[in-house]
Structures are given as structure tokens and as C-alpha cells.
Amino acid sequence: MILNHMVEFQTPHLDAVFHALSDPTRRAILHRLSEGEHTISELATPFNMSLAGASKHIKVLEGAGLVRRHVQGRTHFCQLEAARLAEAQQWLRTYERFWTTRLDDLEEILREEDRASARASEQLPPGQSAKKSRSTK
Amino acid sequence: MILNHMVEFQTPHLDAVFHALSDPTRRAILHRLSEGEHTISELATPFNMSLAGASKHIKVLEGAGLVRRHVQGRTHFCQLEAARLAEAQQWLRTYERFWTTRLDDLEEILREEDRASARASEQLPPGQSAKKSRSTK
DNA sequence: ACAATAGTCAACCAGTTGGTTTAATATTTC
DNA sequence: GAAATATTAAACCAACTGGTTGACTATTGT
Structure with missing residues (x-):
């Protein structure tokens, strides 16, 4: 009962993932990353937005565990990390x-x-x- | 191309749905509703929160199209409305x-x-x- | 050594969020 | 008609959001 409650409601991952997905710019970034690895500037350019702005979005995605970053010199490469998306889908499947x-x-x-x-x-x-x-x- | 862009990014439903799902209280309310119809007060009681607070959460869910309400006298009955959840799942399926x-x-x-x-x-x-x-x- | 490039950090801003409290609006019950 | 019930509305609050700008740190190219 209490355990059930914990499983059902104490899920900070989902908070962060769903929040990350609630912004269209961030969903667009994920979509872009689904085509392959990209640098921060590459991800930023399609949007009418400062580099710092895009950087913040990417940090939100990273914080939600949806994006992984590896630095090479001065450029940061971003990769889609799908595991948390799978968790979100799992949650939705309960209501299928x-x-x-x-x-x-x-x-x-x-x-x-x-x-x-x-x-x-x-x-x-x-x-x-x-x-x-x-x-x- | 432009059409593709529209399909992919101009999706205000998803904004609202994912935002609604990003709060654990709201997810709990949805879970409760998955067992059947409930009134506002019934939905509010499990949470350590004012009735007005819970009412606001339900309004967010309603605004996202996840909950339908029908009023009978002074009591408001809420029902889970799953179509938008299906849309969210559809979005996630793209990344499956x-x-x-x-x-x-x-x-x-x-x-x-x-x-x-x-x-x-x-x-x-x-x-x-x-x-x-x-x-x- | 110098300039350009890639990116972050910090401060700031207006708007939104999640919560409260108190009052108001119906409806039902006595 | 008065009291109790179910719910919303409005005003308020601190914290967070999505965005900006300007300054800073590295790294790379000339």
C-alpha cells in the first residue's frame, strides 16, 4: 500500500522528463538529435534564440537524462539518451x-x-x- | 518540409499534456481517475493540500484535455479522458x-x-x- | 602572440507555477 | 429561511521558467 504509493508517486525522473518534453524547442532539439550527434551551436542555429538560451535548454534535457554530452576540445557533442523516454512511455502504457x-x-x-x-x-x-x-x- | 515542421513542432496539445504530466500530484489524480469517476473533493482528500489547490490541479488537467467534468447539482464529477495521453504516447513512439x-x-x-x-x-x-x-x- | 570560435556563467526580466487564504456562489438539507 | 456542503474566484506569495545581455574561460587557427 505504502509501497504502491511510493512506486506510483515518488518518481522524480518522470517529473523532470515530462517537464523537459513540455517545451517545443526542447522536443525539436531531441528530434534533431534523433538524426545523430550534434554540437551545441549546431543545435542552437535553427532557433531564433541566443546561444546561451539554447545552451540552457540542452542543460534541461541533460538534467532530465535525455541527452548525453561529451566534450572534445572546445566543442560539446550531444547525443540522444533514450532510456528515460522509455520510462515515460512505460508510464503511459499503464493507461493504454x-x-x-x-x-x-x-x-x-x-x-x-x-x-x-x-x-x-x-x-x-x-x-x-x-x-x-x-x-x- | 514546412508541413513537416508544422507537424513536428506546432503541437500545442503536447505542450499542455506533457506539462500536466510533469507534476506528481496531477499524475496521482490521473491514476485515481483510472479506477473510475471521482468528485473534486474525493480527488483532493488524499493530498495534504487545500481544496482550492487541488481544484487548480484538476483545472490544469482539464485544460490539457486529460480530464472531463460533468456537473450535477453542486458536485463536479471528473472522468479520465485518454485521447491526449494517446497522442503523447504516439510522440514517444517516434523515438522507440x-x-x-x-x-x-x-x-x-x-x-x-x-x-x-x-x-x-x-x-x-x-x-x-x-x-x-x-x-x- | 592575437584573433576567432565554442561554450558557460551570472545577473537580470517579465510571466508562470504551485501553493495559500479569504470570500463568494450555488446547491442541498434541516 | 438558515446552516451545511461542494466548488470556484480572487488576491497574494515565493520559486521557477524561458528568455536576454555582457563578461568570462578555453581552445583553435594564423
């Missing part, structure tokens, strides 16, 4: 049933109809009505 | 390959081993690989 429920319900209804029609096309046990068969998929 | 890459690599290695062992255990017809099947999933 709420947007698949209708499909699941429909499937269950159709399956039930099939069972009924199967019974019907046999010896018609009492209390069962015949139904048209229907494929589930 | 970055945490499945290693598994994919492993799979490719196993498939290659299969091809190699198949060639070895036959009479080696030129250019043809005998597939000893290994399940992909």
Missing part, C-alpha cells in the same frame, strides 16, 4: 487500456456472438438463440 | 527505435547465426540460404 477499451469491448462482443452462433449451429440447447456468425478481425 | 535498437541488433545477430548454421548443415546450393526458422517475436 483507456484508449483501447472500446476496441477491446467490441472484440469481446463479437467473440460472444461467435460463441452464441456456434452453440446455435449445433443442437440448439434450450434458451439459446441463433445468431449470424461474424469474424473477429 | 532508440531503446529497441540493441534488441534489434541482437535479433539481427541471431538471424545471421541461423543463416550461417543453415549453410553449414546443408549441401550449400549457391546463393541460397536455408532458413532454419527461429521465431522473431
Whole structure:
């Protein structure tokens, strides 16, 4: 119970990850990084923003564990680090049933109809009505 | 190109959804709602927080399209509304390959081993690989 | 040695956030 | 009609956000 509460609510990772993802500039940076490694200036140029501004965004992403940086001389290379994205997706997966429920319900209804029609096309046990068969998929 | 840019970056829904999800209290409220409908006070009580405070959180969730409310007399009932969660998951799915890459690599290695062992255990017809099947999933 | 380049840091700013408290608006109950 | 209940509204607060600028630290190229 208390454990459940901890698992469910004490998740500082998710705070940071979802916050990082809530900004369109940062999502764009991640998208850029999904094509491959980039330096800070490379990441900054597409945005109408000072280098320092972009640098701050990248630091937020780094803080959320979404970006890794390795320095080589004076240039900083950034890489996408996906593990935390996977954690976020895992959280969302818990709620997946709420947007698949209708499909699941429909499937269950159709399956039930099939069972009924199967019974019907046999010896018609009492209390069962015949139904048209229907494929589930 | 411009269209691509729009699809990728002009997504005010995601801003609001990810921001809503970045707060642990709000995630807890959503979790609560996943068990069924609840009133504002019911949602507020578990938290060490004023009713007005909780009310504000719920308004944020509503603004992000994650919660629907229907008023009945003086009590407001809240329901989870999952469509926007699905949108968020859809966004994350774009990056899925970055945490499945290693598994994919492993799979490719196993498939290659299969091809190699198949060639070895036959009479080696030129250019043809005998597939000893290994399940992909 | 000097200038250009890559990036951070610190200070600042207006706007937002997460919270409070107190008051106000309905609705229901006695 | 008065009291209790369910909720929002408004004003306030400290902390944080996303952005700027200007100064600073390194590193690289000439």
C-alpha cells in the first residue's frame, strides 16, 4: 500500500522528463538529435534564440537524462539518451487500456456472438438463440 | 518540409499534456481517475493540500484535455479522458527505435547465426540460404 | 602572440507555477 | 429561511521558467 504509493508517486525522473518534453524547442532539439550527434551551436542555429538560451535548454534535457554530452576540445557533442523516454512511455502504457477499451469491448462482443452462433449451429440447447456468425478481425 | 515542421513542432496539445504530466500530484489524480469517476473533493482528500489547490490541479488537467467534468447539482464529477495521453504516447513512439535498437541488433545477430548454421548443415546450393526458422517475436 | 570560435556563467526580466487564504456562489438539507 | 456542503474566484506569495545581455574561460587557427 505504502509501497504502491511510493512506486506510483515518488518518481522524480518522470517529473523532470515530462517537464523537459513540455517545451517545443526542447522536443525539436531531441528530434534533431534523433538524426545523430550534434554540437551545441549546431543545435542552437535553427532557433531564433541566443546561444546561451539554447545552451540552457540542452542543460534541461541533460538534467532530465535525455541527452548525453561529451566534450572534445572546445566543442560539446550531444547525443540522444533514450532510456528515460522509455520510462515515460512505460508510464503511459499503464493507461493504454483507456484508449483501447472500446476496441477491446467490441472484440469481446463479437467473440460472444461467435460463441452464441456456434452453440446455435449445433443442437440448439434450450434458451439459446441463433445468431449470424461474424469474424473477429 | 514546412508541413513537416508544422507537424513536428506546432503541437500545442503536447505542450499542455506533457506539462500536466510533469507534476506528481496531477499524475496521482490521473491514476485515481483510472479506477473510475471521482468528485473534486474525493480527488483532493488524499493530498495534504487545500481544496482550492487541488481544484487548480484538476483545472490544469482539464485544460490539457486529460480530464472531463460533468456537473450535477453542486458536485463536479471528473472522468479520465485518454485521447491526449494517446497522442503523447504516439510522440514517444517516434523515438522507440532508440531503446529497441540493441534488441534489434541482437535479433539481427541471431538471424545471421541461423543463416550461417543453415549453410553449414546443408549441401550449400549457391546463393541460397536455408532458413532454419527461429521465431522473431 | 592575437584573433576567432565554442561554450558557460551570472545577473537580470517579465510571466508562470504551485501553493495559500479569504470570500463568494450555488446547491442541498434541516 | 438558515446552516451545511461542494466548488470556484480572487488576491497574494515565493520559486521557477524561458528568455536576454555582457563578461568570462578555453581552445583553435594564423
